[in-house]
Amino acid sequence: MTPVDTVTAFSNAETAAMDAALNAALKGPRGANPLVGAVVIDAEGHQLVTGYHRGAGTPHAEADAISQAAAAGLDLSGCTMVITLEPCDHRGRTGPCTQAIIGAGIEDVVYAVDDPHDPAAGGAATLREAGIRVRSGLAAVEALELNRQWFLAVAAHRPFVTLHIAQTLDSRIAAEDGTSQWISSPESLADNHGLRRRIDAILVGTQTVLVDNPRLTARDALGATSGKQPLRAVMGLREIPADAAIRGDDGHVLHLPTRDPQEALSLLYAEGIRHVMVEGGSRILSSFLASGLVDELIVYLAPTLLGSGTPALNGLGITTLADARHWEWDTSDGGAVLTLGRDLRLHLRPEPIEALEPQPSRTAAEPAMGGY
Numbered sequence: 089m090t091p092v093d094t095v096t097a098f099s100n101a102e103t104a105a106m107d108a109a110l111n112a113a114l115k116g117p118r119g120a121n122p123l124v125g126a127v128v129i130d131a132e133g134h135q136l137v138t139g140y141h142r143g144a145g146t147p148h149a150e151a152d153a154i155s156q157a158a159a160a161g162l163d164l165s166g167c168t169m170v171i172t173l174e175p176c177d178h179r180g181r182t183g184p185c186t187q188a189i190i191g192a193g194i195e196d197v198v199y200a201v202d203d204p205h206d207p208a209a210g211g212a213a214t215l216r217e218a219g220i221r222v223r224s225g226l227a228a229v230e231a232l233e234l235n236r237q238w239f240l241a242v243a244a245h246r247p248f249v250t251l252h253i254a255q256t257l258d259s260r261i262a263a264e265d266g267t268s269q270w271i272s273s274p275e276s277l278a279d280n281h282g283l284r285r286r287i288d289a290i291l292v293g294t295q296t297v298l299v300d301n302p303r304l305t306a307r308d309a310l311g312a313t314s315g316k317q318p319l320r321a322v323m324g325l326r327e328i329p330a331d332a333a334i335r336g337d338d339g340h341v342l343h344l345p346t347r348d349p350q351e352a353l354s355l356l357y358a359e360g361i362r363h364v365m366v367e368g369g370s371r372i373l374s375s376f377l378a379s380g381l382v383d384e385l386i387v388y389l390a391p392t393l394l395g396s397g398t399p400a401l402n403g404l405g406i407t408t409l410a411d412a413r414h415w416e417w418d419t420s421d422g423g424a425v426l427t428l429g430r431d432l433r434l435h436l437r438p439e440p441i442e443a444l445e446p447q448p449s450r451t452a453a454e455p456a457m458g459g460y
C-alpha cells in the first residue's frame with residue numbers, strides 16, 4: 089500500500105480516534121484477554137465515547153463504548169467506530185460485539201488488526217453482511233505491539249514466556265549455602281514486583297520452593313500485596329509442602345507435576361494463562377531455554393561477585409559456538425538497558441531464527457589466523 093492509499097483510506101479524525109483507542113486500551117489489565125480500546129466518532133469526526141476492556145468476563149471495549157453512549161442518551165446511528173482489534177463474533181462470557189455494533193446503528197467500522205482467536209474471529213465478515221462498511225489496518229503495527237504477548241500466545245497455543253534472572257556479575261543466582269535474598273537492588277525488586285502485577289502466572293521449580301519458601305505475590309515497597317496477583321505455579325514431581333508460603337490463603341496456586349516445559353505451558357494455557365514469568369531456579373531456567381520456549385529475557389544484573397554458588401544456567405546442550413543461541417536487545421517496555429539503583433536491567437528477545445546467517449561447523453571452521 090502506498091502512503092497516498094493510507095491517507096485516502098483513513099481520515100485524520102479516524103487516525104486521531106485510533107490513537108485515543110490505543111491509549112484507552114492501556115487502561116485495562118493484562119491477562120487472558122487482549123487490551124482493546126474503542127472510540128465512536130460522529131460524521132464531523134468528533135469523538136463521542138471511548139470504551140476499553142477491563143479484563144476477562146467484563147464487557148468488551150465496543151460494548152463499553154455503546155453502553156456509555158446509551159447511559160448518556162447519545163444516538164450512535166450513522167457513526168463510525170474505531171477499534172484496536174477486530175470486533176468479536178462469538179458469545180463467550182459476554183455477547184458478540186458485532187451484534188452490539190449492528191444494534192447501535194453504527195454504519196462504519198475501522199479496526200487495526202484481525203482477531204486471530206478462532207472462536208472470536210469473523211467479526212468483519214458479519215458486519216459487512218449486515219451492510220456496515222468495514223476497513224482495517226490503521227495503526228496495525230502499534231496494535232500488534234500493544235498485545236505482543238497475547239498475539240504470540242494465541243498463535244502458539246501456549247503462554248508467552250518471560251524468563252527472569254536476578255544474578256551477580258559472575259552469573260550466580262544464589263551463594264554456595266543457598267542464600268540469594270537479595271542479590272538485586274531494592275529498585276530491581278520493585279521493578280520485578282511491577283512485572284508480577286502485569287503477568288498472569290509466575291512459575292518456579294520445586295527446589296526453589298523448598299530452599300526459599302517464596303510467597304511469589306506482587307507487593308509494594310511496604311510489603312503489602314498490591315494490584316492484580318499472578319497465579320503461583322510450581323513445576324516438578326515433588327508435592328508442594330503443606331505449610332509452604334506459596335500456598336497463601338487465596339487458593340491461587342497450581343502444582344504442575346511435570347519436568348517437561350512444553351507440558352507445563354499447555355497446562356497453564358488450559359487454565360487461561362496467556363503470559364507466564366519463569367522465575368527460577370537454575371534447572372527450571374535452563375530447561376525452558378534449552379527447549380526454545382522463551383520469548384523475553386529480563387536479567388537483573390547486580391555489580392556483585394560471588395565466585396561460587398548456583399549458576400544462573402546449568403547447561404543448554406550447547407557444545408560449540410556455532411550452536412550458540414543469539415538474542416537481540418528489546419527496546420520496548422522500559423528499554424534494552426535500564427539502571428535500577430546499583431543494578432542494570434537487561435531486556436532481550438530471541439533473535440529470529442530465519443535472520444541467522446549459516447554458521448560454519450566447528451570441524452569445517454578455518455583455524456583462527458589472528459584479527460577478529
Ligand SMILES: NC(=O)C1=CN([C@@H]2O[C@H](COP(=O)(O)OP(=O)(O)OC[C@H]3O[C@@H](n4cnc5c(N)ncnc54)[C@H](OP(=O)(O)O)[C@@H]3O)[C@@H](O)[C@H]2O)C=CC1
Nearest residue numbers: 254261262293295296324325326347368369370371372375
Ligand atoms: N536469583 C534468582 O533469580 C533466583 C534464585 N533462585 C535460587 O535457585 C536455587 C534453586 O535452583 P535449582 O536447584 O536449580 O532448583 P529449581 O528451582 O530449578 O528446581 C529444580 C527442581 O524442579 C524439578 N524440575 C521440574 N522440571 C525440571 C527440569 N526440566 N529439569 C530439572 N528439574 C526439574 C525437579 O524436582 P522434582 O523432583 O520435584 O521434579 C528439580 O529438582 C535456590 O538457591 C534459589 O534461591 C531461585 C529462583 C530465582
Ligand SMILES: Nc1c(N[C@@H]2O[C@H](COP(=O)(O)O)[C@@H](O)[C@H]2O)[nH]c(=O)[nH]c1=O
Nearest residue numbers: 254268270271272300302303304305367
Ligand atoms: N533472590 C532474588 C530473587 N529471587 C526470587 O524471588 C523469590 C522470592 O519471592 P518472594 O518470597 O515473593 O519475595 C525467590 O524464591 C526467587 O524466585 N528475585 C529477584 O528479583 N532478585 C533476587 O535477588
